[in-house]
Amino acid sequence: MSILLSGVTLPDGSRADLGIRDGVFVAPGDLTGATVIDGDGLRALPGLVDLHTHLREPGFEQSETVLTGSRAAAAGGFTAVHAMANTSPVQDTAGVVEQVASLGEQHGYVTVRPVGAVTIGLAGERLSEIGAMARSRAAVRVFSDDGKCVHDALLMRRALEYVKTFDGVVAQHAQEPRLTEGAQMNESALASELGLVGWPAVAEEAIIARDVLLAQGAGARLHVCHVSTAGSVDVVRWAKARGIAVTAEVTPHHLLLTEDEASGYDARFKVNPPLRRREDVEALRAALADGTIDIVATDHAPHPVESKEAAWAEASFGMVGLESALSIVQHTMVDTGLLDWAGVARVLSTAPAAIGRVTGYDAPLAVGAPAHVTLVDPAATRTFGVEHLRGRSVNSPYLGRELPGRVVATVHRGVPTVLDGELRDPDAVAAEGEAARG
Numbered sequence: 001m002s003i004l005l006s007g008v009t010l011p012d013g014s015r016a017d018l019g020i021r022d023g024v025f026v027a028p029g030d031l032t033g034a035t036v037i038d039g040d041g042l043r044a045l046p047g048l049v050d051l052h053t054h055l056r057e058p059g060f061e062q063s064e065t066v067l068t069g070s071r072a073a074a075a076g077g078f079t080a081v082h083a084m085a086n087t088s089p090v091q092d093t094a095g096v097v098e099q100v101a102s103l104g105e106q107h108g109y110v111t112v113r114p115v116g117a118v119t120i121g122l123a124g125e126r127l128s129e130i131g132a133m134a135r136s137r138a139a140v141r142v143f144s145d146d147g148k149c150v151h152d153a154l155l156m157r158r159a160l161e162y163v164k165t166f167d168g169v170v171a172q173h174a175q176e177p178r179l180t181e182g183a184q185m186n187e188s189a190l191a192s193e194l195g196l197v198g199w200p201a202v203a204e205e206a207i208i209a210r211d212v213l214l215a216q217g218a219g220a221r222l223h224v225c226h227v228s229t230a231g232s233v234d235v236v237r238w239a240k241a242r243g244i245a246v247t248a249e250v251t252p253h254h255l256l257l258t259e260d261e262a263s264g265y266d267a268r269f270k271v272n273p274p275l276r277r278r279e280d281v282e283a284l285r286a287a288l289a290d291g292t293i294d295i296v297a298t299d300h301a302p303h304p305v306e307s308k309e310a311a312w313a314e315a316s317f318g319m320v321g322l323e324s325a326l327s328i329v330q331h332t333m334v335d336t337g338l339l340d341w342a343g344v345a346r347v348l349s350t351a352p353a354a355i356g357r358v359t360g361y362d363a364p365l366a367v368g369a370p371a372h373v374t375l376v377d378p379a380a381t382r383t384f385g386v387e388h389l390r391g392r393s394v395n396s397p398y399l400g401r402e403l404p405g406r407v408v409a410t411v412h413r414g415v416p417t418v419l420d421g422e423l424r425d426p427d428a429v430a431a432e433g434e435a436a437r438g
């Protein structure tokens with residue numbers, strides 16, 4: 001199959017034709033009989049890569065499956081996702097991570113890179129089979145107990161030392177457990193007023209401070225999940241200035257929403273870590289713009305309707321985010337002048353691919369490189385609704401909001417997964433993906 005993306009605007013603002021054949025970019029002049037996609041007014045980005053996705057399979061298929069989550073990802077412009085380990089069974093053995101990776105491969109919408117659990121069963125007591133997962137066919141490079149914090153300093157230190165041997169990374173969910181017992185929202189005057197247990201900023205910041213020192217001692221790579229406070233930004237900035245190998249992510253929702261959303265007790269806004277103050281949002285945007293925070297990651301966390309329509313204190317933490325991430329980044333970073341499209345390509349594609357050691361993203365959109373590309377119409381606007389959610393769950397905080405930008409096409413390894421803004425048929429995507437792999 002060959003495709004010509006005609007007259008697209010590249011991240012740097014120049015215009016070009018992009019040719020795709022047999023899964024890789026080729027010189028447009030080498031194509032014959034290609035399907036032509038008119039790129040007038042469309043921005044071409046390297047296929048987006050999410051370092052933090054919950055696909056829920058195995059074990060929680062009523063919320064999401066590898067297939068439905070892959071479709072949500074493709075609809076949002078993603079070509080690769082990292083599937084977090086808090087499944088059932090937990091992704092703490094070579095067998096489970098290989099199963100998740102091969103489901104992703106069969107469906108073909110995106111590359112699914114499983115994240116391995118740091119500790120067995122996410123119990124925080126003994127290290128999991130980290131080496132076996134790294135050597136498995138899934139070749140795991142990112143390890144995380146996400147949803148839980150690796151709070152035992154000795155285990156964290158050993159995990160860092162272990163992953164260093166194969167160039168892996170520990171992605172920490174920074175939440176000091178004792179400081180956040182029963183916590184429901186950001187610790188503030190508003191929390192007291194609402195009668196909800198507060199979640200102090202220091203519960204996040206103290207773990208990050210400890211972990212950057214442990215990473216320095218081990219000479220290992222640390223990644224900090226979903227940074228949410230101005231104080232966390234300060235710690236990461238300090239660590240980077242000292243040459244510590246730390247990277248950090250921010251979620252789209254922490255770039256836009258504040259704790260004020262809790263005042264209506266609408267549990268769609270209940271998330272871990274919690275939404276913070278306006279000053280934190282401003283600090284996170286500035287840190288993403290200046291590179292202190294390396295990437296945007298969705299923390300896509302699907303939940304069934306009943307677990308979000310409960311009273312605030314009983315409701316689950318989390319929001320879906322794959323289908324809206326690019327729009328929120330455009331709204332908060334591009335339309336505000338903080339980041340250009342080359343910056344978007346970096347924070348949503350090449351930098352997360354580099355942290356996760358995902359191959360095929362180091363020469364984005366270049367002839368000979370794997371053809372992962374996302375075409376976005378930045379001038380489009382849409383009132384975000386359930387019809388834009390293509391996974392199994394609808395717990396989005398953006399329903400009813402006017403959002404800029406629309407993904408027009410997504411191409412994964414030369415196979416279109418989204419065309420004319422619509423997801424393609426699963427059988428066609430799976431068959432074309434298999435043919436492209438040979």
Ligand SMILES: [Zn+2]
Nearest residue numbers: 146147173225
């Ligand atoms: Zn988390």
